[in-house]
Amino acid sequence: MSLLVVGSVAFDAIETPFGKTDKIVGGAATYIGFSASYFHKPINLVAVVGGDFPEKDITLLKKHGVNTEGLQIKKDEKTFFWSGKYHNDMNSRDTLVTELNVLGDFDPIIPEAYQNTEYLMLGNLSPQVQRSVIERLKNRPKLIVMDTMNFWMEIALEELKKTIAMVDVLSINDEEARQLSGEYSLVKAAKKILAMGPKYLIVKKGEHGALLFNHEQVFFAPALPLEDVFDPTGAGDTFAGGFIGYIAQTRDISFANMKRAIIHGSAMASFCVEKFGTERLLNLTPDQIEDRVQDFVELVQFEIPLR
Ligand code: AMP
Numbered sequence: 001m002s003l004l005v006v007g008s009v010a011f012d013a014i015e016t017p018f019g020k021t022d023k024i025v026g027g028a029a030t031y032i033g034f035s036a037s038y039f040h041k042p043i044n045l046v047a048v049v050g051g052d053f054p055e056k057d058i059t060l061l062k063k064h065g066v067n068t069e070g071l072q073i074k075k076d077e078k079t080f081f082w083s084g085k086y087h088n089d090m091n092s093r094d095t096l097v098t099e100l101n102v103l104g105d106f107d108p109i110i111p112e113a114y115q116n117t118e119y120l121m122l123g124n125l126s127p128q129v130q131r132s133v134i135e136r137l138k139n140r141p142k143l144i145v146m147d148t149m150n151f152w153m154e155i156a157l158e159e160l161k162k163t164i165a166m167v168d169v170l171s172i173n174d175e176e177a178r179q180l181s182g183e184y185s186l187v188k189a190a191k192k193i194l195a196m197g198p199k200y201l202i203v204k205k206g207e208h209g210a211l212l213f214n215h216e217q218v219f220f221a222p223a224l225p226l227e228d229v230f231d232p233t234g235a236g237d238t239f240a241g242g243f244i245g246y247i248a249q250t251r252d253i254s255f256a257n258m259k260r261a262i263i264h265g266s267a268m269a270s271f272c273v274e275k276f277g278t279e280r281l282l283n284l285t286p287d288q289i290e291d292r293v294q295d296f297v298e299l300v301q302f303e304i305p306l307r
Pocket of ligand 1: 008010011012026027028081082098124125126151152232233234235236237238
């Protein structure tokens with residue numbers, strides 16, 4: 001039983017209507033790793049950072065069950081840096097800065113101990129790198145889940161399409177689904193994207209929940225209405241971490257179990273947005289997570305007597 005996570009490990013600078021951070025630790029694989037760690041251990045990480053990345057944050061990942069044997073440290077280079085600013089409604093944001101730094105020429109080396117992985121989570125990263133990870137695994141994992149973003153659609157669309165064709169589940173937000181498909185209707189967008197190769201498509205809609213499509217069925221999970229949303233950064237990755245972590249824990253890749261995985265992913269994302277950066281993901285308890293999942297069940301449970 002094993003889970004391999006690939007993605008950015010980063011410094012982020014975030015601005016929301018509630019405040020601003022200097023460089024804090026973020027990155028897709030960081031959020032995925034912390035989130036998935038509540039369901040499955042170890043998490044085998046493949047990523048790259050520069051010599052400026054704090055040792056204490058690597059220790060923190062390890063403490064959460066993240067195996068950092070596949071984390072490359074390029075001593076003389078700088079860690080990937082991303083900066084974003086949220087609009088007042090917190091549902092949309094502008095990317096202010098993307099400095100690829102070490103990610104620019106990242107060659108993902110897979111340690112021998114990571115081979116034969118059952119579950120592969122390709123977090124946000126260049127599609128070429130994501131694809132080379134699939135190609136370097138001697139056996140195809142049971143399930144490959146991929147996340148990506150508009151940035152790659154704009155600068156590497158053909159590469160992205162080649163990678164999308166190789167995965168089982170693609171996870172993107174509604175804006176990205178529209179951009180990738182050229183369709184406004186998410187149902188039409190899903191049809192076009194599924195025709196590109198993946199068996200399942202997850203469309204994340206921020207505070208409006210998430211949709212799971214396959215060729216025949218569709219499932220909707222709401223987002224929990226929260227009193228305070230401080231920082232949505234990493235919510236999508238935290239969602240993905242909860243999703244793949246739950247699948248790895250339950251070892252069931254049926255559509256029915258993916259629905260449960262989506263609820264667990266949504267529950268984890270609801271924690272993530274309550275504080276800046278990864279802070280809220282660091283000290284959760286199984287009871288807190290179970291209570292949150294129960295909140296979701298209650299939120300959508302209703303009975304209608306049908307004739
Ligand atoms: P999310 O809010 O879930 O879309 O993810 C935000 C995280 O994605 C931040 O922690 C960033 O460091 C990371 N990120 C932003 N842009 C990129 C990119 N082009 N490649 C890889 N990771 C990125």
